[in-house]
Amino acid sequence: MASCWYCNSELPETSLYCPSCGHSQSDHSSSPLFGVVDPITGIWNSKFLNALVGQEANRAVRYHRPLSVLVIELDHAEHIHNELEQIQIEGLLRDMSERLGGAIRDTDTVGFLDSDGPPHFGIVLPETDEQGATLAADKIRRSIATHDFGTAGNWRRITVSCGAATIGVITGAAQDEAGVMNRREYTGNLLSEAYRALETGRSAGTNRTSIGALRS
Numbered sequence: 001m002a003s004c005w006y007c008n009s010e011l012p013e014t015s016l017y018c019p020s021c022g023h024s025q026s027d028h029s030s031s032p033l034f035g036v037v038d039p040i041t042g043i044w045n046s047k048f049l050n051a052l053v054g055q056e057a058n059r060a061v062r063y064h065r066p067l068s069v070l071v072i073e074l075d076h077a078e079h080i081h082n083e084l085e086q087i088q089i090e091g092l093l094r095d096m097s098e099r100l101g102g103a104i105r106d107t108d109t110v111g112f113l114d115s116d117g118p119p120h121f122g123i124v125l126p127e128t129d130e131q132g133a134t135l136a137a138d139k140i141r142r143s144i145a146t147h148d149f150g151t152a153g154n155w156r157r158i159t160v161s162c163g164a165a166t167i168g169v170i171t172g173a174a175q176d177e178a179g180v181m182n183r184r185e186y187t188g189n190l191l192s193e194a195y196r197a198l199e200t201g202r203s204a205g206t207n208r209t210s211i212g213a214l215r216s
Helices: 046-063 077-083 086-102 130-145 174-180 183-202
Strands: 067-074 109-114 120-126 160-167 209-215
Touching: 046 067, 046 109, 046 120, 046 160, 046 183, 067 077, 067 130, 067 183, 077 086, 086 109, 086 120, 086 130, 120 130, 130 160, 130 209, 160 183, 183 209
Parallel strands: 160 209
Antiparallel strands: 067 120, 067 160, 109 120
C-alpha cells in the first residue's frame, strides 16, 4: 500500500487518483477530481458517466437530436481474472482505457462503469444515430483486438463485446410525449437498453456488436 501525497490516505500503489481527496498521484499541480474519476484507470467513473448520460439525453430529447451509448465488456473476463495477478489486471484495464480513448472522437466520452464481475466501460456518443453507433463499436472492437497488451501476461491479445442503445431523432406527434419524459427515465432506459443489447449479443458469441434502440 502507498499513501496519498496530499491527504495521506492509504491507497494501492498503482492508483492514479486518490479516492478520498481526488488528487492525481502523478501530477501534484492538478486540481482534485473528487468522486468522479476511477482511481485505477484514471478515466471518468460511473457517477460522472451517469450524470453525463442524463445531461446528453435531456439535450437530445429537447432538441430532437440523436444520442447513443455504448457498454463495452471484456471477453473471457473470468478466465483473465483467474490467471492474472491483480496488478496485471489493473495494468490491463489502464491499457484498455487508453486504447478506448484513442478510438473515439474528441466529442465522445469514455468512463469505467464497474468491476463487479466482468469489467464494463461506457462511452457516450452525442449526435450519433444507430448506424453511427454500430460503426463506432466496430472500430473499438478492432482497435482492442489488434493491440498487443504487453501488461496482460498470457492474455496479450484480448477482445471486447459491445452493446449500444440509441435515442433517435423524434419527430411529429411523438415530440410532445418525449418532451414530458424526465431526464432520469431516459438515462436509466438508455443505459439499461445498452446492457440488454450486450447480453443479447452474448448468446451468439464474443467479439460482437449488438444494437438496441430506445426510441426510433
